[in-house]
Amino acid sequence: MIQKNNYILGIESSCDDTAAAVIHNGKVLSNVVATQKIHEEYGGVVPELASRAHQQNIVPVVQLALRKANIDKKQLNAIAFTSGPGLMGSLLVGTSFSKSLAxxxxxxxxxxxxxxxxxxxxxxxxxxxxxxxxxFLALTISGGHTQIVTVSDYFKMEVIGQTIDDAVGEAFDKSAKTLGLPYPGGPLIDTYAQKGNPKAFKFPKPKVSPLDFSFSGLKTSFLYFIQKNVALNPQFISENIEDICASLQFTIVDYLMDKLKNAVKHTGIKEIAIGGGVSANSGIRKALKEAETKYGWKTHIPKFEYCTDNAAMIAIVGELKYKQGIFAESNVSANPRLKI
Incomplete structure (x- = not known):
């Protein structure tokens, strides 16, 4: 029997963060995330290490989420979990645990x-x-995805534009690695960019179809730019780090905004929402706010804690599905290539 007064436990394990959250009637009671630091040593997520860490973290993370929410597990009405997309080993840990607990x-x-x-x-x-x-239009930007989605209802979504190669988050992280910055480097580029001149250096914006994205060419041109200038001046990066990051970030954000403007023109929809880890970037947030005045858009930017991978977002979807009686079958399985 579906109840109006409900507690939903959300579990997220798609990549390298083990997360659990409890939502009660739309409000977050707890949102716990265990970040795996070990991947910093390798400059990126190592799938096998990620799945092992999930196995170690999932029980204490769920226990802490329940304790912070001040409820007993017997009070839960449903368990929501990430079934995909993501890393197969990581998804399997969350899927198996959630099925057993339910x-x-x-x-x-x-x-x-x-x-x-x-x-x-x-x-x-x-x-x-x-x-x-x-x-509304949703721009989902993360380490693994870059998409423009039309959203006509909670579960009626259509991807109208996406990257044909790399994701924007990967472009930030790989460019940061080129600069010798530690993983994850995207947030560090953002930090340096806020003190630099965004017009100091010019980088090319990839040319693809109006609603799609491409970042592989930008990464390559950035690599060649750095190699060329370091050959001329070994101190080039350290002497220009703020301007380099500001110029790169300006190019990427401007490119994202170009695509959004095309999507608005294509659909006639002027209500925009962003999501995914890169939506924490200060440059894209500032550009979206400016677009409200410049283009008459209405923009929606999530709290920082709901940008990166977290379980509160899994729990809210769980609650929306719970209210509609949309439940998983007992044989549900993880799907690393799940589409919207």
């Missing part, structure tokens, strides 16, 4: 699409953020 508690199990969750995180009830009205 069976043990005899409550519904709800499978959640990770990319839909980034979009629907806007419907978490928070004073600091507003929920978009349907229909």
């Amino acid at each position: 069976i043990g508690l005899d409550i519904p199990l709800i499978d959640v699409n990770h990319m839909q969750a980034h979009i629907l995180a806007h419907f978490i009830k928070e004073e600091e953020q507003t929920a978009p009205n349907f229909p």
Whole structure:
């Protein structure tokens, strides 16, 4: 029996963060994330190490989420978990744990699409953020995905543009590695960029179809630019780090905004929401706010804690599905290539 007063446990394990959250009628009671530091040594996520860390972290993370929410597991009405997309080994840990816990508690199990969750995180009830009205355009930007999605209802979404090669988050991280910055380097580029001149250096914006993205060429041209200038001046990076980062970030953000403007023109929709780890970037946030005045858009930017991978976004999707009676079958499995 579906209840109106419900507690939903969300579990997220798509990549290298083990997360659990409890939502009660749209409000987050707890949102716990265990970050795996070991990947910093390798300059990127190592799938095998990630799945092992999930196995170690998932029980204490769920216990802490329940304790912070001040509820007993027997009070839960359903368990929502990330079924994909993501790393297969990581997804399997969350899927197996969630299925076992749901069976043990005899409550519904709800499978959640990770990319839909980034979009629907806007419907978490928070004073600091507003929920978009349907229909709206969603720009999902992360380490693994770059997409423009039309959202006509909670579970009626269509991808109208996406990257044909690399994701924007990867472009930031790989460019940071070229500069000798530690992983993950995207946030460090953002930090340096805020003190630099965005017009100091010019980088090319890839030319593809109006709604699609490409970042492989930009990464290559950035690499050649750095190699050429370091050959002329070994201190080039250290002497110009702020301007380099500001110029790179300006190019990427301007490119993202070009695509959004094309999407608005294509659909006629002026309500925009962003999601995914890169939506924490100060440059894209500033550009979206400026677009409200410049183009008459209405923009929605999530709280920082709901940008990167987290379980609150999984839990809110779980609650929305729970209210509609949309539950997973007992044979549900992880799908690393799950589409919106």
